[in-house]
Amino acid sequence: MQAATLPIAVAWSYVKVSLARRIGFFMSLAITLLTTWILVGLWAAIRQNSVEAQAEFTAAELATYIVIAQVVSLARMSHANRQFFYQALRHVHTGEIAMDLVRPIDNQVLRYSQWLGVFAVDALMVAVPTWLVFRLTGIVGNPHSGVQAGLFAVSVALGWLVAAGFHYLLAALTLVITQTPGVNLMRVALQEVLGGGFIPLALMPGWLATAAVVFPFHAMVSSPTLIYIGHLQGLDALAALGIQAAWGLGLIVGGRLLWMQLVRRVLVQGG
């Protein structure tokens, strides 16, 4: 019974901690709003001169795509993203990882629960307000249909599972290298590009779009966004959800195996 309630308690404690540090989320909201505003303007200018973009998206669809991609983007340099990673790094550096290892909760479940709590606050204080602002200004439309709205919600949740799994892999790397912030920077850039948040996959050169499908990033941003605007419907949408679930589960298994291998090399001495 305790095993079942502990992750919820951890997630809830991170909701409270995150809410106590609201300034990070307010900043993240302001920056997400400005970034989205810039990208909407940029893509409107690109579409004017682009035959491919005009063929693939109407002006309204493209604006909606850009906004929703930023709303669901788990790559933004928010408090939520950094905290998850830097906390793992700090625990290894200071030796606090010893306490993590003796806690009455599995390390992977602990990290996923923490991330869930922070993500919930990020969604509430950054993602939803961003959507609301652009919805009220008429730049972004509603989901393509009620069914699509439901599928979109499932897809966002699965996207979170994939992102959490990828973050856990990086957190595991902190066990062997100290300068993982460089790796984290790369992760942000790759996630933004290959996730389709900055350039829709349909508008990328063929080789890059193919390469993007090999990585898990598209499952975090592109899939939910395409479901929202109705470019993925019916069986295509279900297939996208299946791929997201497969990535999510695969990263849980992969992260677990990597952690089990690397944690054997840990010498708890801090420094």
Place this chain on the structure above:
Amino acid sequence: MRWAWIYVEGLRLTLKRLAQYRVDALAMILGDLGYRVIRLLVVALLFTVTPQLGQWGPWEITLMWATAMLAESVGNLLFVFPTVIDRYFHEGDLDYVRVRPAPIVLWANTVATQPRYVSLVVVMLSVAIVSAANTGILGSAGQMGLLAVALLSTGLVFIGMRLMLFCLAAWFTRSRVLSHGIAAFTDHSRYPIDVMDQPLRGVLTAIPLAFTVFYPAAFALRPDEYLMPGILGLPVAAIMMAGGLVMLRFAFRKYQSVGTPEMWGAS
């Protein structure tokens, strides 16, 4: 002269420390470089979708990015102090830095500098030269002179902005949330603002991120068209630096040597 010796000695010790963790240093260099290169690749990718962005071609926009990143990298290399000052405030470490036999700025630079800043300067300088050659301004001494002025004003605006942001640490415990967010946002603002709507142009000019990317580069590329915003870059840089130094002065006065509750383990 004595300060110069201390500075060089501090740098030597920092590099010696970093050399003990070769793999880690390499991971940081490659990670940071990879991040910047991917950002530049995005610019290239955008031009596979469209032949031009407003009135600007691919090499002109690459030059805008390279100028901004080069100025930022040189700023980090020579004046990384603003990015570490919040740590001194939070941990209460400013005390022992203040009594060291070198100015705080110099000392902080020696302990916080990283080899990745050198690699970034080299790479971004190369990209800037290649894009300057492809835009045709490399052969024009006048335009290259304007580019040098643009680099100077961009660098000073960056440093002034950073000083202001990081000095907020003296009043708030979480000033780093500002700096990380602004850094990410800065990357997205490195496009020609003349393709954006009027209110957004106003915001980017007022912040004044447009003076770190668009106006300086446009000044060098099309001096006839962007003479006034280009010239304005220098007073804007002076104002930002002055603002940053005033903030630094107030921050030092505010500093109470006690650190923050988080550092006491109360978070």
